[in-house]
Amino acid sequence: MTSTVRIGTRGSALAVTQTTTVAEALAAAGGVDYELVRIKTEGDILKGSLAQIGGTGVFVAALREALLDDRCDVAVHSLKDLPTGMAEGLRIAAYPARVDVRDALCARDGLTLAELPAGAKVGTGSPRRAAQLRAARPDLEVIDIRGNVETRLGRVRGMHGPEVIEGKKGDLDGVVLAAAGLSRLDRTETITELLDPAVMLPAPGQGSLAVECRTADATDGSALAKAMQDYDDEATRLSVTAERALLARLEAGCSAPIGALATLAGDVLRLEAVVCRPDGTRLLRSSLETNSPDMEAATGLGARLAEDLLAKGAGELTPLAGS
Missing domain, CATH: 3.30.160.40 (Porphobilinogen deaminase, C-terminal domain)
Known part of the structure; x- marks a missing residue:
C-alpha cells in the first residue's frame, strides 16, 4: 500500500462531503495522504424512479468495480444504498459511528407534517417514505421525485436551491429527505420537522456509512488497515448488521x-x-x-x-x- 490512499466516491455534493469526512479521519489515524477518485455510477446517469432503474445497487456497482480494478483503495458508500450481498474479494472494513437516523420534512412556510393542508404535494423518491407518508396523512398527494439534495429542495415553494429542473421549481409543498444528508451538507435550516421513527421508520442502514476495501487490504497489517479497524464503531456495526x-x-x-x-x-x-x-x-x-x-x-x-x-x-x- 502506498502512502497516498485513493478513496473512491460518487460525484454528488453529498457523496464527496461524506467521503471527505471519512478520508480525513483515515488519513489522520493512519498517517497517510489521500486523494479522492470520483466514479460515475449508473444511478447518476439513468433517469426514472429508483425502482425503475434497478434499485439503489445502481449507485454501488461502479465503485466496487473500481476497487476490484485497483483504480481506488477504499470506497465510501451510504449504507442504505449497499445491497445486502457481499461482493467477492471485498470487505466492509469499517462502519463509522452512526449519525441521525431520522427522516426530515422540509416544507414551505415552516409547516410540520400535521400542519400541511389536505391535498398538499410532498415529494420523495423512496417507496418506504411514500408508503409511510400515505399512512400518516392519506389526504396528501405524494409525488415521486429524483435528483440530488439541492434539486429536491429547489422544488419546495419558497426554498431556493442552485440546481433546479426546468419547469419544476417551487411546485411542491414539501420534500422528505434523510436528516443525516442534510446535516452533512450543512442544510439543516431547511428542516421543518424531524419525523419520529414511530411515524416514519428509517431505511435499514440509514444514517450510516460503509467503508469498503479489498479483502486482503483489510488484514495486511498496513497503517490503512489499522486505521480502518480503529475507525469501526461496534455499536453501529451491531445495529446495522x-x-x-x-x-x-x-x-x-x-x-x-x-x-x-x-x-x-x-x-x-x-x-x-x-x-x-x-x-x-x-x-x-x-x-x-x-x-x-x-x-x-x-x-x-x-x-x-x-x-x-x-x-x-x-x-x-x-x-x-x-x-
Whole structure:
C-alpha cells in the first residue's frame, strides 16, 4: 500500500462531503495522504424512479468495480444504498459511528407534517417514505421525485436551491429527505420537522456509512488497515448488521417499502421493522430484542424478526422474494 490512499466516491455534493469526512479521519489515524477518485455510477446517469432503474445497487456497482480494478483503495458508500450481498474479494472494513437516523420534512412556510393542508404535494423518491407518508396523512398527494439534495429542495415553494429542473421549481409543498444528508451538507435550516421513527421508520442502514476495501487490504497489517479497524464503531456495526440481516432474509431490494431500526441500550439490542403496502393502506410493524449481542446474535435477531413478519403476512403487502 502506498502512502497516498485513493478513496473512491460518487460525484454528488453529498457523496464527496461524506467521503471527505471519512478520508480525513483515515488519513489522520493512519498517517497517510489521500486523494479522492470520483466514479460515475449508473444511478447518476439513468433517469426514472429508483425502482425503475434497478434499485439503489445502481449507485454501488461502479465503485466496487473500481476497487476490484485497483483504480481506488477504499470506497465510501451510504449504507442504505449497499445491497445486502457481499461482493467477492471485498470487505466492509469499517462502519463509522452512526449519525441521525431520522427522516426530515422540509416544507414551505415552516409547516410540520400535521400542519400541511389536505391535498398538499410532498415529494420523495423512496417507496418506504411514500408508503409511510400515505399512512400518516392519506389526504396528501405524494409525488415521486429524483435528483440530488439541492434539486429536491429547489422544488419546495419558497426554498431556493442552485440546481433546479426546468419547469419544476417551487411546485411542491414539501420534500422528505434523510436528516443525516442534510446535516452533512450543512442544510439543516431547511428542516421543518424531524419525523419520529414511530411515524416514519428509517431505511435499514440509514444514517450510516460503509467503508469498503479489498479483502486482503483489510488484514495486511498496513497503517490503512489499522486505521480502518480503529475507525469501526461496534455499536453501529451491531445495529446495522441486525437491520441488514432482516432485509436479506426478506430478500427485499433496498428500494422496497421496508423500514428497520436497531438500537443498542446497555447489553440489549432491540430491532423494530415495518413492511408497508405501497399505497400506505396497511402497515405491518413488529419488534424483537436480544441480550448481550455479538455479530452472530445481531444477524440472528434480524433473521428472526423477518420470519415473524413473514408469518404475519408481510409477503401479502409487497413483493418479497423471501416469502
